[in-house]
Amino acid sequence: MQRIRILIAGASGTIGRVVAEALIGDGHEVVCLLRRSPSGEEAAGFHAQGGARIVFADLSDPLALRDSVHDIAPSCVVSCLASRSGSPKDAQAVDYAANSNLLRAAEHAGTEHFLLLSAICVQRPQLAFQHAKLAFEKELIESPVEHTIVRPTAFFKSLSGQVARVARGKPFLLFGGGELTRCKPISDRDLARFIAGCMSDPEARNQVLPIGGPGPAISPRGQGELLFGLTGREPNYRSVPPALFGAAARVLSLGAPVSDWFAEKAEYARIAKYYATQSMLVLDPETGEYSEEATPEFGSDTLHGHYEKLLHADGLQSGTLGD
CATH class of the missing domain: 3.90.25 (UDP-galactose 4-epimerase; domain 1)
Incomplete structure (x- = not known):
């Protein structure tokens, strides 16, 4: 398997952490993009994952984010960003705007592949966060960067x-x-393994992949x-x-x-x-x-x-x- 540099946004979240572990386990160089400084325990956890590099960036500042991602020069960006509350303001700020800023930064850095962790519930959108996710999915699909959109079922x-x-x-x-x-x-572990597998699977490029x-x-x-x-x-x-x-x-x-x-x-x-x-x-x-x-199945x-x-x-x- 070819070793590549992968930038993970949302790496401090539950899914982001196990995705980082899976990618490190596959031998990739992983850079974790965080919105805030982690606590001592969290920071130790990242280092324990095999020396994952940590970078801090303001996802609401497009210019600063662009410079940060350009310096990292990732081959792939994995976004595990998601609004915590699902409220309209939070959804617009995170599910759409933060991801959009990250995509623009990835384009500027010459990133080849952008993998988005979305949700299967966007199939029948009725809620603010679903519409925000779909708006970004559309933007990602129309981007020159190759995309993979993963839509898991319930966790x-x-x-x-x-x-x-x-x-x-x-x-x-x-x-x-x-x-x-x-x-x-x-499970988080099976989802992380599925996402990691998408890195080396050409059939996963430019696809929307539901998974259970x-x-x-x-x-x-x-x-x-x-x-x-x-x-x-x-x-x-x-x-x-x-x-x-x-x-x-x-x-x-x-x-x-x-x-x-x-x-x-x-x-x-x-x-x-x-x-x-x-x-x-x-x-x-x-x-x-x-x-x-x-509904496709994966894992054990x-x-x-x-x-x-x-x-x-x-x-x-x-x-x-x-x-």
Whole structure:
């Protein structure tokens, strides 16, 4: 495998870190572009990854960013940038503007390849961050730099919020009957390996690549079944109507024109409703339905195994807690 210099933006995030590890493991020269100085622990983590070089840059300053990327002269840029909140302002600043500035800098530096970590949910855009991601995807596709756009399905982390509550005997919360949505979740490690593989795969160039973990697709009710089985608890579900989020969004939107707080809260309610009602699978353009069969799979890590590790790490495995 040819060793190349790769610049990773968003390298301090959960996915960015494991992507850096995977690329270093493949023998590439990795430069981590950070927006702020890492803590001592974080900095030590980067050095432990095999001496990854760290560069600081203001992604909102196009000229300074251009100079930084030009000095690095990467063959490839990998962007794991993503807005943390999904609010309209944050989405515009990070999902679109920061990535756009990075792309312009990459073009100026003569970078050959730009890989973007996007999201599968942009197939049916209804939210501010989805529109921001799509706007940048379009810009990247139209750029002279070769592109790869990776759209993962759900992450293990996003499906782990109820592990502790179920282990402690609380009900598993469902939207509707728990079968409204399905996904093929992928682990951070498997996603990082997939991204690393794109570096040397000519078939990945100028492609939009949806990717999930090992199937079959799983519903929220199925996630609950996994947890009840692992913890030895009797199945106990509580249903929340997704319409509640829509109603909350409508009420909060009334204050959006005069208050950023109301605008953000309204968007959060819309985000909650979206994920309660939309599957994270490939959308069949002919039928308009989500397709498990059309959603590619990669890796070997399973949600079952992930839940087992969480329960063991927290001392919550079956038989360790009383009611």
